[in-house]
Amino acid sequence: MADSKRQPKFRRRAEARPDEVLDAALDLFIEKGFAATRVADIAARAGLSKGAVYLYFESKEAVLEALVRRALAPIAEQMSLLSHAEDAHPRAAIEMLLRLIAGRAMDPKVAAVPKIIMAEVGNFPALAKLYRRQVLDMAMPVVTGLIERGVKMGVFRPVDPEFTLRSVIGPVIAHVLLHQIFGIGEGLDAHLDRFIDNHIDVLMNGLAASGGSANG
Amino acid sequence: MADSKRQPKFRRRAEARPDEVLDAALDLFIEKGFAATRVADIAARAGLSKGAVYLYFESKEAVLEALVRRALAPIAEQMSLLSHAEDAHPRAAIEMLLRLIAGRAMDPKVAAVPKIIMAEVGNFPALAKLYRRQVLDMAMPVVTGLIERGVKMGVFRPVDPEFTLRSVIGPVIAHVLLHQIFGIGEGLDAHLDRFIDNHIDVLMNGLAASGGSANG
DNA sequence: CGTTAATAACTAACCGGTCATTTATTTACA
DNA sequence: TGTAAATAAATGACCGGTTAGTTATTAACG
The missing domain is CATH 1.10.357.10 (Tetracycline Repressor, domain 2)
Structure with missing residues (x-):
């Protein structure tokens, strides 16, 4: 609050995002399987919001296919x-x-x-x-x-x-x-x-x- | 309605039901996996209603375990x-x-x-x-x-x-x-x-x- | 500042599980 | 043996939680 150094609450890194999403999805699919993994979980692990996932992938299924x-x-x-x-x-x-x-x-x-x-x-x-x-x-x-x-x-x-x-x-x-x-x-x-x-x-x-x- | 022979809309066959449910569940789990299979689907294929499945099994997961x-x-x-x-x-x-x-x-x-x-x-x-x-x-x-x-x-x-x-x-x-x-x-x-x-x-x-x- | 990456709040649909009610079958008894 | 009461089996509408996908808005940054 008193801190003058306000670091931004997110970064714009369109280049790196897709791969990071795929990394996160892979981890979670291994752990819990495809169906039991929520898109929100993937987003959270990848360090972005759920909505952002849909900027890079059409659907949850598309994430899986890209992953493979x-x-x-x-x-x-x-x-x-x-x-x-x-x-x-x-x-x-x-x-x-x-x-x-x-x-x-x-x-x-x-x-x-x-x-x-x-x-x-x-x-x-x-x-x-x-x-x-x-x-x-x-x-x-x-x-x-x-x-x-x-x-x-x-x-x-x-x-x-x-x-x-x-x-x-x-x-x-x-x-x-x-x-x-x-x-x-x-x-x-x-x-x-x-x-x-x-x-x-x-x-x-x-x-x-x-x-x-x-x-x- | 004009027909005099009113066949009943269900039969009471408590003995046979559990096995029939498991048969149906096996088929569907093979086809679509556990998560993607709805209890209603299992019931439909087994020829009874969804509610009846819960007369014989505690939960969907219990169906899977019984199956195994x-x-x-x-x-x-x-x-x-x-x-x-x-x-x-x-x-x-x-x-x-x-x-x-x-x-x-x-x-x-x-x-x-x-x-x-x-x-x-x-x-x-x-x-x-x-x-x-x-x-x-x-x-x-x-x-x-x-x-x-x-x-x-x-x-x-x-x-x-x-x-x-x-x-x-x-x-x-x-x-x-x-x-x-x-x-x-x-x-x-x-x-x-x-x-x-x-x-x-x-x-x-x-x-x-x-x-x-x-x-x- | 304008563009675009990103968020956060939102919607709509789906589905597991429950339960009040209906129907089939059995039992009691005249 | 015929019928009504009792019981067991089954239904299907419903509820609540969850979640994929959408969108209005905001923040980053060249």
Whole structure:
């Protein structure tokens, strides 16, 4: 009151606002889900008023879509990286790929997006299509191609690439789900590398002991 | 009005109502998620009025919890089956287990429950605990035990059972997710057996060609 | 000062949950 | 067995709280 330095009660920062809103929305969608998050909450966390959110986004749904788009962009970049990896030895490429995916997927901010999509796919089928087109349709062919090439080169046994894709990424998904959703293997956080080691070991060499009767 | 046969506008069927409500709720939660489903919708699909739903359930949330409980009951039975399987050869037991899980998990009604849990875990942490206690804490030790025994018997190579669990079930989860959420491998529906065959082949024998340098 | 970012108060609609009332079914009894 | 009283099941209108989206107004700042 006696203070002469009246700092303004808000700043005009049109450039930075949209990203800040998306940051806040991501946090809240992770915490409470899309439906349970109020636009007012997003605004509050982003440090502006609810009305201001509507200066930058058409609707609450539009916030979600923008959020997903923004999260997907870097993944598209990763994919171009993976395309380079095609030159490498299939085994080494898959190993690199798995470590890359696992490392990123264990970051809650990254894991959250597929989780939100799974949760909201019923309400917004467009989200599933977006994710499928921007991520899956780019990533999956890279992996199946890698497997296919490995088979042709004779470094992999003759397996079905489409099916085997699931054997490559599935364990990582399982690991992330158990951890993120159910809090299982909490202490294993630091042991992510060891999990990947184990996964690659099993994936490449199989479970069966070499001496045993292993064929189906 | 001219009709002499006045069929009643409702029937008293207190026995059947709760299950019918849960059936309807499951359908709708699958379609639209928990938050987006109105109690009136549930009632309409179950063929009674909204008020009647509250004769049988305390709240909308109580409907969800009852739904999960009902879905979990048969799984607990399955687990006792699995306990029997421990007597069998670890390899055969795992194979049987995988075919069992995959067959059930591809049924949308069954797959829906974990999906709903994943979606609503933010709002209702109790659900995750329920699922963890009633399913995971029962199922996971069976599998890790199986792996452990296989290692001790020498039919499996020395792997970490906790980590390898993820290699066993992960591919099935991936398959179900790709199919249920993103509609990938739609035509592969009939090929579930072939997917499991491929998974077991890779799981047991590994990807690496026998001649190659496969060790990490 | 004029433009525009931002606010704060507002509206309208929706939806979970309640309850007074109606209808179906069962029971008591002549 | 026929009928009326009793009970249980079900309805549907309603209430109150919540919240997405709007708008009149104000404040920042070049």
